Amino acid sequence: MIDMKQVAKLAGVSVATVSKTINNYREVSDETKAKIMKIVDELGYVQNSSARALSTKRSNLIGIVYSEHLHIGLEHYFFSGVLEAFKKEVENLGYDVVFINGRDIGYLKKCRVRGVDGVFVVTAETSDKGLVDLFNADIPCVTTDTPWNKIPLVYSDNVQSSIDAVKYLHGLNHTRIAHIAGPQTSISGRERLEGYRTGMKHENLPYDPNMVAYANEYDSTSGYNAMKSLLEHPNPPSAVYVVCDLSAVGAIKAIRDANMRAPRDISIMGFDDIQLASHTVPSLTTLRQDRDSIGRTLACTLIKLINKEEVDLVTKIPCQLIERESTKVKK
Amino acid sequence: MIDMKQVAKLAGVSVATVSKTINNYREVSDETKAKIMKIVDELGYVQNSSARALSTKRSNLIGIVYSEHLHIGLEHYFFSGVLEAFKKEVENLGYDVVFINGRDIGYLKKCRVRGVDGVFVVTAETSDKGLVDLFNADIPCVTTDTPWNKIPLVYSDNVQSSIDAVKYLHGLNHTRIAHIAGPQTSISGRERLEGYRTGMKHENLPYDPNMVAYANEYDSTSGYNAMKSLLEHPNPPSAVYVVCDLSAVGAIKAIRDANMRAPRDISIMGFDDIQLASHTVPSLTTLRQDRDSIGRTLACTLIKLINKEEVDLVTKIPCQLIERESTKVKK
DNA sequence: AAACTTTACGAAAGTGCTTTCGTAAAATAA
DNA sequence: TTATTTTACGAAAGCACTTTCGTAAAGTTT
Incomplete structure (x- = not known):
């Protein structure tokens, strides 16, 4: 492997100068820099990150x-x-x-x-x-x-999104809106339930504890079971806001198994916008988490932290409501 | 950060001996090793991979x-x-x-x-x-x-799996079996088509070029379009083996849009067993790629290669046929 | 012209580890 | 006992960089 020594030799300078050139220090004349970079290119020299990390105590x-x-x-x-x-x-x-x-x-x-x-x-x-x-x-x-x-924490604005969800369903004339809640050990599970309750209040709809069923996992089986329990209610909901898409898929299956149809009989709304969401029958109305923005924000936050700059301790990223077939106006 | 020097000092030995202990050389007495390891634990010493890599020219x-x-x-x-x-x-x-x-x-x-x-x-x-x-x-x-x-290449046994697929469909009494082929620029696209043809031959079924439609991407839209073209045939297939699940989902949609139903009118079979496959309506009969085995085999192969051991240049991993709702016996 | 500043570079120490080789001491063989 | 081998360890060089500091030479200011 080619190292700085070889570059230095060919360029007729010291390794120190090569190092400074590579790292773009300004104390090297442009002339010398150019000469060195030419040789770097010719030899195909690349830095050795281990040596660099050892010296700088930064690994990148x-x-x-x-x-x-x-x-x-x-x-x-x-x-x-x-x-x-x-x-x-x-x-x-x-x-x-x-x-x-x-x-x-x-x-x-x-x-x-x-x-x-x-x-x-x-x-x-x-x-x-x-x-x-x-x-x-x-x-x-x-x-x-x-x-x-x-x-520092970066994640979806679960509360606001859930409020949006309830508002949207109410806008479709639903008044008996249930929630299939996620595990209350997770922050998203808790916040989405909180948002549902707040949303119901905002819409002046009564909060009925019987209209909340719990999915103990973020999967479709849990959604299926939770929906089943909601259907056993003497006065079942006409719309259900489900904590995640996978559980929503399970809920739709439960509805079908009860000889009903979504959205004809019950509107279903999910959360996530997983790939599946646009391919199910009916396709899912859902809240799309902005994975891209969350990831990018996390990256920026971390780099700032590394550079000892100030960062926000909590960043909430909005979700986008995606309307598909699983919800419709209540007649 | 604690380094070997500190460990050596506390243990009353040289850094060389510490290094040899850490790397479990046998030329250090068990007694000394124990003494050193005790101090390593106490101080919470960990190796510096950069320094190690610099010295050994191995980064792990x-x-x-x-x-x-x-x-x-x-x-x-x-x-x-x-x-x-x-x-x-x-x-x-x-x-x-x-x-x-x-x-x-x-x-x-x-x-x-x-x-x-x-x-x-x-x-x-x-x-x-x-x-x-x-x-x-x-x-x-x-x-x-x-x-x-x-x-070295490790991947699914596309040819054999495709032969299996055709055999399976034929076993359900289908004789007019079509194939939605993938992009012929990819090896999986080519091999699955090849397997389809070989399978037809094995089953003594005629190969009809009109019964092959091409999806130009591995996505659902391409599957949709390909299926549409198959449906335009005066004598359409009763079963279609599709190059991937996503395209299979598209194909099912095309069938529905033509006022037919899968599998009632046409059986559909996919490839991959993506998450979606068990959640669609109907759920997909498909060939499950053994992602786990492929990944593990790749790992072992690479490590062998690093250690200059002999490796197979091509390893084909079998797929498993998963029967679900999208295929049924032809009456 | 003298005094000062700036520029451009190099010597050398340091980063934390591995590994070769040398050498006493201990163990074994003769 | 002496000669030989084995065991257990350390000194030191090397790995490929960075960075501080010193120093000539060039440039600038009075």
Whole structure:
């Protein structure tokens, strides 16, 4: 491998000058810079990031952490989208992205081994001891969907979106609007329920605890079961706002199994806008999470944090209401 | 940050001995090892991977490359699954995973900068000059879905799976079986078509070129259009084997739009088993790609390659036929 | 012309680790 | 016992950079 020494020799300068040229110090004359860069190109010289990191104590590496015992990995629609956007943005700023796994020595120590400049904790689970260690350490961190102490958080504006959802359904003349709530251990589950209640109040609709069913997971089976329980009510809802698309799909199935139809008999509204949403029958009216904006904001926040600039501790990104076939006007 | 010098001092030994202990050389007495490890634990010492890499010329880093102008990124169901499995496996073997982007200096140079020990090219596009440079360099590489010279390839057994598909449909008494083929620029597109033809031959069914329609992308719109063209045939098929699930979804929509029903009028079979597949109406009969096995095999192959062991240049992983609602017996 | 400032560069120390090689001491063989 | 091998360890060089500081030479100011 070609190193600075060789470049220096060919250029007739010292390695110090080569280094300064590569890093664009201004104390090198333009003439010398040009001469050096020419040789750099000819030889195909590239920096050795390990040597650089050793010397500067900066790796230009961003770590990605996700709790492994949640089996939400790369395949999760929301997180993979956020991650993709995040990655693009930090790469534009000159960083590379490395996965940090907690094997053997735990997340924190692994971060130290790799010398990452900052980390994005994608899916946190605060019962994960290793994650808490990381959060409590002095490494710049950002996260989404899991609030922790002084760690900057960027996520969807669940409350406002839920208010929007209720308003939208009321606008379609629905007054008996139910909510299939997510696990109350997660912030999105809690906030979407809160938004639903606030929305009902805003619309001057009565809040009926029986019109809230709980999905204990963010999946379709949970949605199916929750919908079933709502259907057992003597006066079932004419519209249901569901905590996520997957559960909404389950809810639609429950409606069909009860010999009814969505949206003919009951309107269904989801959250997320997963790929599936536009392909189901009926396609889903839903709130689209702005994965791109969340990812980019996380990236900017983290880089600022690394550079010791001021950052917002909480950033809420608006969702967009996507109207499709699963909701319709109540006659 | 704590370094070996501090550990050495506290243990009353030289840094050389600490290094040898950490790396489990046998020339250190068990006694000394124990003493050193105790101090390592107490101080919370961790290795500095940059320094180590600088010295050993091994980074224990695996690079992930995917062509950016295909907009298949992390969000792609198949690739994210393969990547997840790959990642798990290499992590188990002591490597970490870093994304390599082609910005500024191209993939190859970036690989050299980071000193990756090997790279997994996830989605290749041989029109990508930077990728070809990488393939032609001396860095250990594996890939899926894009054959290249001497680069080991691990992917689904498209031909055999397609033969299975035709056999299965024939087993349901279908004799007029069409194929919606994928882009013939991709190996999977070509091989699935090849398998379809071979399957028809095996089943002693006539091959009719009019019974092959081409989807120019792996998406639902292309499937929709292809199906439409098949329906225009005076004697349309009773079953269609579609190159991928997404296109299959499009095909089903086309059938519905023609006032027919799948599988009542036409059976549809997909490929992939994406998440969507079990949620559509009707749910999709399909060939499940073994993303896990593909990812793991890629990992093992790459590590072997790094260690200069022998590897297979091509590994085909079987698919599994998943029977759901979109196919039925022809009466 | 003298005094001062700026510019352009290099020597060398430092970054944290690995690994070779040398060498005492201990263990074994003769 | 002496000769030989083995064991256990350390000194030091090397890995490819960055950065401080010193210093000539050139430029600027009085």
